[in-house]
Amino acid sequence: MGDRRPHWLGEEALPWVEAVIEHARRLDGEPWRVWTRAREDLVVAPAGQIALVLDALEESWTSSRPLSRPPPRERRLAIYGAAARARREGTFDRARILGPAGDAELFADLPSERRVRLEVPSAQALLAAANLLLARRALRKASSVRIVLYGAAHGVIRIAQLRRLMCVARRSEDGLTLEITGVFALFRRTSMYGRAFASMLSALAACDAFVLRATLADGGTVRLQTGDPIAPPGAAATFDSKLEAAFARDVAALGGWGILREPEPIEVDGVLVFPDFAVWRSDDPATSWLVEIVGFWTPDYLRAKLDRLARAGRSDLVLVIDRRLGCAEVVPDLPVIWFDRRIDAAAVLARLSAPEVRLGLGDYFLDFAGRRADAIHARLAGVKPGDSLSIVARNGNVFLDNADGEVAALALRAAGVWRPRIERVRSVRVVSLVERRADGVREPWRSRLAVERWLVPLVAIGVGAS
Structure with a gap:
């Protein structure tokens, strides 16, 4: 089975797109329910094409919230309460309860009653927006994408990163090849990345040439390529996080x-x-x-x-x-x-x-925590790779501390090296933690241990200029 290709709308659709715009313009200010019914009256083109254009048109619209005071919900509650009291007293009068405003705007806060506020584009712009929507829908069920492109690759890769997609780029005879997928697509079928893939379309339109093949959840593939109408005319976006x-x-x-x-x-x-x-x-x-x-x-x-x-x-x-x-x-x-x-x-x-110096195992007093049965082990349990520590000289020794206290000590030789350099230290970064066990320690040092196992944080020290 070959690649699927979207059925683009061409210039021949412009006359009936103009008719759609004129039909929509007459409904400006009407409730959404009126527009919903009016969609069914359009028979100027095949139903699928009309629906696509109308969906693209609706994406640019807004619905105004009512500005009446009191808000419609509060007015409804007041009217319902007044009507209930009037019925109990036998004095119900609809006109008197509704007041001079009548029932106008009484339900204007409901989605179907909100007024449509149109921003009607030109026929050419609406046609381009419909084709872009068609391309986005083609990628809706995509789980991975392969793109071969020339030029403007940074923009495409930038969007992939910002949309939390995983992107691997390789040079090839055809240009630059990008393999793009989403995190969860590795584990299960999902359509959650379709919108993220579709967000790259405008950037692809800026490339000198490209071919995009998307793998869909049903195993099929869809292809987009240079020349496809995938971005509105003049669209230019800056992508940043x-x-x-x-x-x-x-x-x-x-x-x-x-x-x-x-x-x-x-x-x-x-x-x-x-x-x-x-x-x-x-x-x-x-x-x-x-x-x-x-x-x-x-x-x-x-x-x-x-x-x-x-x-x-x-x-x-x-x-x-x-x-x-x-x-x-x-x-x-x-x-x-x-x-x-x-x-x-x-x-x-x-x-x-600050250039970093990574300490070796011989630079640590490896049994320092092993000889203690106190809170140092709770502190070590909270230390993680990447954490920042401080290096401190106390009582003739050199220690590595976190915010709660000491977690390690340097061996005598290393302490002699680092004691005069402490003022130049700009950072102490935990690279990893190693576990020490009592059964790996020989006598007479083993008999001095207070616990059976303990952690030693291995660090890299950033040193500034003298």
Whole structure:
């Protein structure tokens, strides 16, 4: 079975589209129920085509809420109460109870009674809107999309990311190939991503050339391509997320830094990864860092993406990940800034300014928590990869603390190295946690333990200039 193709409306439909517009214009200000009945009176073209154009027309309409005082609901309640009392007293008079306003606007707050307020487009614009709606409906049951395109790829990829779609980009002989799917499409059939796929249509219209093939829930495929009427004339949209816009504003407000949206992609094993931003110090524009914001994931998708970044060997990359995703266990050994709802731009820039040193196992007093049967274990249970700790010198030793107290200690040699550098430390990031067991400790040290197992947080320390 070949690809399905939408049956587009062409220029030959313009005369009857004009007739539809004239019919609709006469109903401006009427209740929605009147318009609903009037739809059935149109027989100027095949019913399916008329319905498509009318649906596109309705998407641009609004319904006005009543402005009468008191509001219709309050007036109805007052009238019902007055009518009930009048009937009990035998004095019911409909005209007197309704008052001078009568029953006008009495039900104007109900959806079917709200007044239609038309914004009637030209026939050409309505035809384009109907074709765009047809394309969106064609993608409504799509579970995945494959796009081969030339030019303006950033716009398409940007929308895919903002709509929480998973996108893998590869260079090919035909141009750039995008494989796009949704998180839940991996586990079950769903139509929830059809609208997200459809939101890419305007960006595709800006490409030099493209072919889109969508796999539908029933196993069929639908194809859209260059030349299809998938965007209204002159449509131009800027696609941004509030999260990214706020980050860019915050970086600019801090001063001393430049920022570029959509830098050149990173290619690893033939797959392209598109970082969200490049940032650099204003006094050193030749040295820049890449910022990748991770706002959605499945374990396999995120692990594959981050493994590619790790294999790229880029020391100029920092990941900014939504903590609510709960994906700490799949984050590789890459610099990470965690955020809740809003990205801390100052923390990101501080991480870029401070090169990291990862401590090895030999740098820790590994049995520090094992020799204690106190609250340190409750504190360790709350530590997660990505958390920030502080490094503190006390009583001749060097400790790693969280907000509630110490969670680890450095070995004597490492303490001697880090004690004079503490003032230069800008960040302490938990990379992972390892579990130690008493049965893996030899005597005479084993006899000094107070618990059978405990955690040791492994960290990377960011150091600023001296």
